[in-house]
Amino acid sequence: MHAITNFKEVAKRSSAFTLAVALLGGVIASAVPSTAFADALNPLTERTLRLTSSSPGFSYLDGSGNSPGNPNASGGNFAPPGSGPNGRQTGESFSFKVSTDSSASGTDEALKAFTFQYCTTAAGFCSAPGDNAGDDNPQGGHTPDRGDDTTTTSDLNLQYTTPAQNTDFDIYVGGVLVGAGWTMAVSNVEDGTGEWTGKNNFITLTNASSTIKPASLTEIEIVFKASLTNYITNPGSGAFFVKINDYNDDTTLDDTTNVDGGVTVANVMTDSIQIQTKVLETMSFSVGTVNPDTVDPTILNGGGAIHGPCDPIETNEDINLGSAAAEFSLSPSYAYDGHSYWRLSSNSSGGATVYYSGATLSNTVGDNINAIGTTAAVSHPGMEQFGLAYDATPDTLHGAMSTLITNDAALPVDNRAGYKIPELAPLAAMTGYTTGLGDINADGTVNGSGSTVGSDAEFAFDSNSLTSAVPFADFTTDVVQCSTGKMRYLANISPNTPAGVYTTKLNYLAAPQY
Numbered sequence: 340m341h342a343i344t345n346f347k348e349v350a351k352r353s354s355a356f357t358l359a360v361a362l363l364g365g366v367i368a369s370a371v372p373s374t375a376f377a378d379a380l381n382p383l384t385e386r387t388l389r390l391t392s393s394s395p396g397f398s399y400l401d402g403s404g405n406s407p408g409n410p411n412a413s414g415g416n417f418a419p420p421g422s423g424p425n426g427r428q429t430g431e432s433f434s435f436k437v438s439t440d441s442s443a444s445g446t447d448e449a450l451k452a453f454t455f456q457y458c459t460t461a462a463g464f465c466s467a468p469g470d471n472a473g474d475d476n477p478q479g480g481h482t483p484d485r486g487d488d489t490t491t492t493s494d495l496n497l498q499y500t501t502p503a504q505n506t507d508f509d510i511y512v513g514g515v516l517v518g519a520g521w522t523m524a525v526s527n528v529e530d531g532t533g534e535w536t537g538k539n540n541f542i543t544l545t546n547a548s549s550t551i552k553p554a555s556l557t558e559i560e561i562v563f564k565a566s567l568t569n570y571i572t573n574p575g576s577g578a579f580f581v582k583i584n585d586y587n588d589d590t591t592l593d594d595t596t597n598v599d600g601g602v603t604v605a606n607v608m609t610d611s612i613q614i615q616t617k618v619l620e621t622m623s624f625s626v627g628t629v630n631p632d633t634v635d636p637t638i639l640n641g642g643g644a645i646h647g648p649c650d651p652i653e654t655n656e657d658i659n660l661g662s663a664a665a666e667f668s669l670s671p672s673y674a675y676d677g678h679s680y681w682r683l684s685s686n687s688s689g690g691a692t693v694y695y696s697g698a699t700l701s702n703t704v705g706d707n708i709n710a711i712g713t714t715a716a717v718s719h720p721g722m723e724q725f726g727l728a729y730d731a732t733p734d735t736l737h738g739a740m741s742t743l744i745t746n747d748a749a750l751p752v753d754n755r756a757g758y759k760i761p762e763l764a765p766l767a768a769m770t771g772y773t774t775g776l777g778d779i780n781a782d783g784t785v786n787g788s789g790s791t792v793g794s795d796a797e798f799a800f801d802s803n804s805l806t807s808a809v810p811f812a813d814f815t816t817d818v819v820q821c822s823t824g825k826m827r828y829l830a831n832i833s834p835n836t837p838a839g840v841y842t843t844k845l846n847y848l849a850a851p852q853y
Contacts, residue, residue, distance in 0.1 A: 391430040628680070675829075681826070
């Protein structure tokens, strides 16, 4: 009898101890403090909360003071909803693993509800996070005085007026996106005698027909997204805690339907670090008659080093049009061509335009070789013509430069970084100047240098460019990394073109757009 009595006493003490532990666990992990208690034996595990922004709610402007409601001149800003600098319009992602094995349970044991309650403490009564001045207490009583500077204060607020699944929130079970059927509601659930904000601090997700029956340790991720109209506003300062619970009922959310939960995740508001500097306007524009990528690099830049990916064109010599055997004179029976180059780099975000300016070939007494005009034309030996166009014929690169492209791993990084084959892109030639590649003679023969047999090349030249520069190529949407224009010139004469020495001087101009 004595032994039995002792056993009963021990049993009573054990029961009382178990009850005390259970009650303690319930107080610590309550999701809705007035009703629901934690399932202390089956908590949610491996919990994380990821914020799209840890900036306080009053911090939502970009570095230039623009906001989603007041964008910059181009219609954008650097702090859109859901971005790091925007603490007013944030999104959040919760992930956790369930302890209870619901996979073998009946249909009624499917998870049909999730709740998330934001509080200033991890246990006990719940006051919503925030530090605005003059908040109203929905139940009357104490009205907190948490500061008076609206530029440095903010309350947490769940601003979801018309949330839609897979638009404003997503649910993943075991990494798989859950189908439609879930609804989201936000409300204010604060209690006790603490300081209240009166703002929405409680999220409820429900689905009466849910079939989510996860096995133990299955990960569930719930993502609340941010948009201009549906978002979460961060509190102004300090730490906050979110109490998470899941339920097997969509209407009765208390300890009788609680499956797992009664646990919290924490996060802290931090100020954004604002960094400011300036990038000044830059442009490199060079003109010459030799593409440096075709020349032995040891004779350029002082010798001994392969030049960079967009080094300026430095060699500029006279272009002699005509037969070398006849002192570079023209003949009415043949056409002759010549080449020059320009190279442009600019950090102008609006791109740049390259213009040409000059007159047609003329002699000292005022005789001119007729300019082709603004309409492109093919070469006609025996007819006076002077024109120019973009020649897309690729140059034969020097072996050292070819190696940069075909075997760049064999060269030091500093020598090959960013190297690209010279081309006009991203600029594009204007109409009338695009087809400088091809045969320049109507009879199929080729004279001069740098020509390739193929379709007939076409040229144009606007004689008004002498007093009003004419656009030759442009790009208007971004910076110009390195554009190389290979210019081809055509000169033809007729049998009665007056004798003389004919010259002209052309000027190329680059105009970035900032």
